[in-house]
Amino acid sequence: MINHGSLRLRLFILILTPLVLIAALLGLWRFMIAQKTAQELFDDSLLSAGLAISRDVAISGGDALSPTTRSMIRDASGGEIFYHVTGPGGIYVTGYAYPPAATNPSDQEVYKPQFFEALYRQEPVRVLKMTERVTIENLIGDATVTVWQRMADRNAFANELSIRAGILMGILLATLAIVVWFGVARGLRPLLDLQDAIDLRSPDDLSEIKRPVPIEVQGVVRTLNRLFGQVEKSINAHQVFISEAAHQLRNPAAAVQSMAEALQDAKTDDDREKRISELVAAAKNSATVAEQLLSLERLRQPTHQDQMEKSDFRSAVEEACAEMGVQILAKGIEFDVTIPETAVPVLGDRVFLIEAIKNLLDNAVKHGGTMLSQISVVLRCDGKYVNLTVTDDGAGLSPDQSEAAFNRFSKLEHSGGSGLGLSIVSAVAERHGGMIEINQVERGASITLELPIVL
Numbered sequence: 001m002i003n004h005g006s007l008r009l010r011l012f013i014l015i016l017t018p019l020v021l022i023a024a025l026l027g028l029w030r031f032m033i034a035q036k037t038a039q040e041l042f043d044d045s046l047l048s049a050g051l052a053i054s055r056d057v058a059i060s061g062g063d064a065l066s067p068t069t070r071s072m073i074r075d076a077s078g079g080e081i082f083y084h085v086t087g088p089g090g091i092y093v094t095g096y097a098y099p100p101a102a103t104n105p106s107d108q109e110v111y112k113p114q115f116f117e118a119l120y121r122q123e124p125v126r127v128l129k130m131t132e133r134v135t136i137e138n139l140i141g142d143a144t145v146t147v148w149q150r151m152a153d154r155n156a157f158a159n160e161l162s163i164r165a166g167i168l169m170g171i172l173l174a175t176l177a178i179v180v181w182f183g184v185a186r187g188l189r190p191l192l193d194l195q196d197a198i199d200l201r202s203p204d205d206l207s208e209i210k211r212p213v214p215i216e217v218q219g220v221v222r223t224l225n226r227l228f229g230q231v232e233k234s235i236n237a238h239q240v241f242i243s244e245a246a247h248q249l250r251n252p253a254a255a256v257q258s259m260a261e262a263l264q265d266a267k268t269d270d271d272r273e274k275r276i277s278e279l280v281a282a283a284k285n286s287a288t289v290a291e292q293l294l295s296l297e298r299l300r301q302p303t304h305q306d307q308m309e310k311s312d313f314r315s316a317v318e319e320a321c322a323e324m325g326v327q328i329l330a331k332g333i334e335f336d337v338t339i340p341e342t343a344v345p346v347l348g349d350r351v352f353l354i355e356a357i358k359n360l361l362d363n364a365v366k367h368g369g370t371m372l373s374q375i376s377v378v379l380r381c382d383g384k385y386v387n388l389t390v391t392d393d394g395a396g397l398s399p400d401q402s403e404a405a406f407n408r409f410s411k412l413e414h415s416g417g418s419g420l421g422l423s424i425v426s427a428v429a430e431r432h433g434g435m436i437e438i439n440q441v442e443r444g445a446s447i448t449l450e451l452p453i454v455l
Contacts, residue, residue, distance in 0.1 A: 011184045016177055023169050027162075030169075034161035042154045043115055046128040049081050050113070050147040053095075054132055082120070082148050088141020099146040100127050110142075117151070124151040190214050194221070206232040256283055308432075310454055313344040313353065313386055317379050320357035328365060328375060339379040344386045345454045348432040356428035359421040360390040360447060366421075367445070368394025381453065388449045389439070397445035399438045406436070425449060 084099035086092055100118035113130040127148040133141070190213050197211055206228040209221050259279035266272035321337050328335045346353070364375050372394035379388050397405060406426040422436075425447075429436045432451055439446035 008181075008184050008188055011188075012177075012181055015180050015184070019176060020173065023173055027166055027169060030165045031158075031162045034158045034165070037161065038154050038158035042126060042149060042157070043128070046081075046115075046126065046147050046149060047113060047130075049083070050128050050130050050145045053083050053085060053147065054130070054143065054145045080150065080153070082125075084146040086144045088143065090144075093143070095146075100125055100148055102127070102129070118148070120148060125149060126151055126154065191217060206235075308347050308349065310345055310347055311350045311353075313346040313388075313451065314339055314379065315343075316350055316353045317357055317377065317388060320354045320361070321377055324358055324361040328361065331365065333365070333368075333372060334374040336374070336376040338377065340381065344379070344381060346386065346432070346451050347454045348451070352428045352431065356425045356449065357388065359424050360388075360449065363421040363425075363447075364390055364392040364394065364445065367397070368392050371395060372444075384453055384455075385434075385450050386453050388451075389446060391439075391441065391444060391446040393444040395445075396441075396443065397438055397447070399440055402438050405438065422447075 082096050082099075084095035084097070100120045102114070102116045102118065110131055111133075113128055116127050116129075118125055118127050125148040127146065129144065129146045131142050131144045133143075194209070194211060194213060194217070198209070208225045208228065211221075213221055256279065259275060263272065263275040263279055266275050317337075317339055321335075325335050325337075361375065361377070365372070368375075372392055375390065375392045377388070377390055379386065381387075405422050407423060426436050429449055429451070434449065434451035436447065436449050439448055
């Protein structure tokens, strides 16, 4: 038995896996947004610091920054700010020496703030360079303010944003996983209740399941109910068959026993020979009934595709007629067979097909009566079907007797048959997608077996 694992676990994985993937994509997106947000915030803080420094230098006339400005810059920037200020003519005013320079100076407007990345003391930094027209004492010219900040401070801020978002997302996923795990268990509760209800049933209880179940499980319950019905029907059919088979086998067995006892009491050699012949006939009849019962039981089994193969129905007719022809001719009955010269392909079980043909011929012999003198077999193709017709001039059989003739163990009149021959033919026809019918004739009986031809 193949174990496919827990349904609860499978549902849990199926539900949670796409959510985890989406969370991973959202995490990547959130990290990129955090990087961009940190870039924008720190650039804005650099710009604010640059403007504050520029105004403070202009107001103080080139002196160092006031403590208030320094405190404001440090608090607003989120990290240490470095600056360098030059006045008209490139004269150093205040700040740190040797500011970082752009690797590839741009050709943009002179008075437009320039952002770029560079190295300062072997550390990557983000730099803002801005130039303004200023007046310092009696000097009028361009003053340049260069402000920079370590990239590590920015990355730390971005990482902090990403970690906070990741922690929040992890908490949400963990909460969702717990909810899904217990939610799936609660959702599967009706299935477990259904299992418990079925476990409480006895092996003989094949009645329908009437327990209310969710819509998703109703198809399974309908299938189970249909299966229960089929199993119950099959069990009843087996019981009926066993009962009828026991009844049918009782008579041949009693006949064999009676003949054997009569053989023991035979007084003369002639009487003994007569009893032996009767015993042999009774034994053959008993064997025939047993064989037909076994054939019926095998025909009751479901048809598997690997048992059906393409074969020549014409050769099956020839084989059956050759085997039965000896017995028919030995009884002094005229036997005529008409078959086409070309092969007739059909899809089926060759053994069953031959057995059906032999039963048709055997039925004609056993039920023809004393008036039987001729049996004819005609095989002809009619479009997509092949028809095998067995006709005799015996006691006769009309179409209105079809139901009784094709039922198991039924006999229209007293004969040496078991009442199983035509029911076997009917079962073979049904198994092969064909049909059997009794034809209306003026004298005797005519039965046609029709099967589809394989092209």
